[in-house]
Amino acid sequence: MAESSRQLPSNMVAREFGEVNIRPVGTQLEVTFTIAMEPQGVDAEGWQTGVALDASGSMREWFGQSLKGSFPPEALAEYRQKGWVYTKNDDGRSITMARPEAYEDGLRRGYLKNSENIIQPLAREFIGYLAENLDADGGTTVIYWACGNGGATEVLGDFTAQQCRELVLEGPKSVKFGDGTQLLPALKYFVERFSDAARGMYLFLTDGRLDDLDAIKRYTRELAQAIANGNRNPVKCVLVGVGSEIDASQMEQLDDLDTGTDVDIWDHKIAQEMRSLVEIFAEVVDENQLVAPMGRIFDSMGKQVKNFPDGLPAKVTFTMPRGSQFFELEVGGERIRQSVVML
Known part of the structure; x- marks a missing residue:
């Protein structure tokens, strides 16, 4: 039974590819990749x-609307005297509450700072x-x-x-x-x-x-x-x-x-x-768009597993032995290597 497809993290993907997905199917590994392009x-x-x-x-x-830091004991004592900090009873628990003035002063003095x-x-x-x-x-x-x-x-x-x-x-x-x-x-x-x-x-x-x-x-x-x-x-x-x-x-x-x-x-x-x-356009391209006059794909043993003599499409699906560590796309006289081993 075929396992589910997994998308390689972007930081694992060669810059020439938009997206790479892998799916084990029996003794084979099905690979689908797209070419990075607008x-x-x-x-x-x-x-x-x-x-x-x-x-x-x-x-x-993440919008910078949370406060980081804490009030030192001397500041808390000062704020209590001014009524900026008080204790509230909530179901038998004592909770320390601070008024806006305390937060404003804490920010001014550097006790607190906004999140980035x-x-x-x-x-x-x-x-x-x-x-x-x-x-x-x-x-x-x-x-x-x-x-x-x-x-x-x-x-x-x-x-x-x-x-x-x-x-x-x-x-x-x-x-x-x-x-x-x-x-x-x-x-x-x-x-x-x-x-x-x-x-x-x-x-x-x-x-x-x-x-x-x-x-x-x-x-x-x-x-x-x-x-x-x-x-x-x-x-x-x-x-x-x-x-x-x-x-x-x-x-x-x-x-x-x-x-x-x-x-x-x-x-x-x-x-x-x-x-x-x-x-963001990784899944907008399709197999009907040709991006190069020809192309070939090799597994990690150097065996050709796919040939595109009439044009390389922007989206490609192929299979290679499940034990393959990477594949290489030969296009324009160069080879682009892509690992398929997810850490």
């Missing part, structure tokens, strides 16, 4: 793009890249999602590559950070707003903890069926994991979701592992 020709036209930022409570730290905002520079990169290189109107739509009760969104607007350089991204303003993490409202926002777009590319930055996974799967299957039936245009969604405590399991479930069609809606990446932004 959409070309007609496939580069008519895109609408969006970047959605997870604003659930667990993301507060890792979302803002990362999101600016994605927004600018999509706006400049892909979006038909030159502006990428930006929203916060998982706000309020976990299902609310806050729309920031459309931003050009130039505008996003000064874009402040510190979390939602009109609603609070969310009490849950519901992805479906954000997905529907893009799909429904850009229903007439020739193509849609939507990125969702998150720590990967989703509360509505089953609902997303149902909606994704319906969306894929509509695309397969020709009732709507293609959509590609990419989950981008951020932070140091990413829950990748649900992201992988969506990436590997069987929609019952040939339409693949979801991909996932880990921001820290990404080598270049072009990786």
Whole structure:
């Protein structure tokens, strides 16, 4: 029985490849890889793009909205005298509480500091890249999602590559950070707003903890069926994991979701592992796009396992002996080696 497919981490993948997946099948290893490239020709036209930022409570730290550090004993004593720190009884437990004045003074004196905002520079990169290189109107739509009760969104607007350089991204303003993490409202926002777009590319930055996974799967299957039936245009969604405590399991479930069609809606990446932004297009290319006049693939024993005399496609699937440590793609007079051993 064939085992499930596994995607190699981005930092393991040769720079020439967009994505590499491996799947043991009996005595063979099935390998699928894509060439790292932006959409070309007609496939580069008519895109609408969006970047959605997870604003659930667990993301507060990554927006720079958490405080790090502690008050020294002498400062606590001072704050108690001023009434800035007090003790509260909660079900028989004594809890020390601090008023805003204590936090403000702690920040001024250096006892406390804000967590680093890792979302803002990362999101600016994605927004600018999509706006400049892909979006038909030159502006990428930006929203916060998982706000309020976990299902609310806050729309920031459309931003050009130039505008996003000064874009402040510190979390939602009109609603609070969310009490849950519901992805479906954000997905529907893009799909429904850009229903007439020739193509849609939507990125969702998150720590990967989703509360509505089953609902997303149902909606994704319906969306894929509509695309397969020709009732709507293609959509590609990419989950981008951020932070140091990413829950990748649900992201992988969506990436590997069987929609019952040939339409693949979801991909996932880990921001820290990404080598270049072009990786978001790893699953946009297909086997009908030719990227070189010819190409050959060899296993780690040097045996040719695939030949493309009439043109190398942008997406390739082949098999080689399960014990192979790597494969090599020969193209343009060079050989590109790719390990398939996952540590």
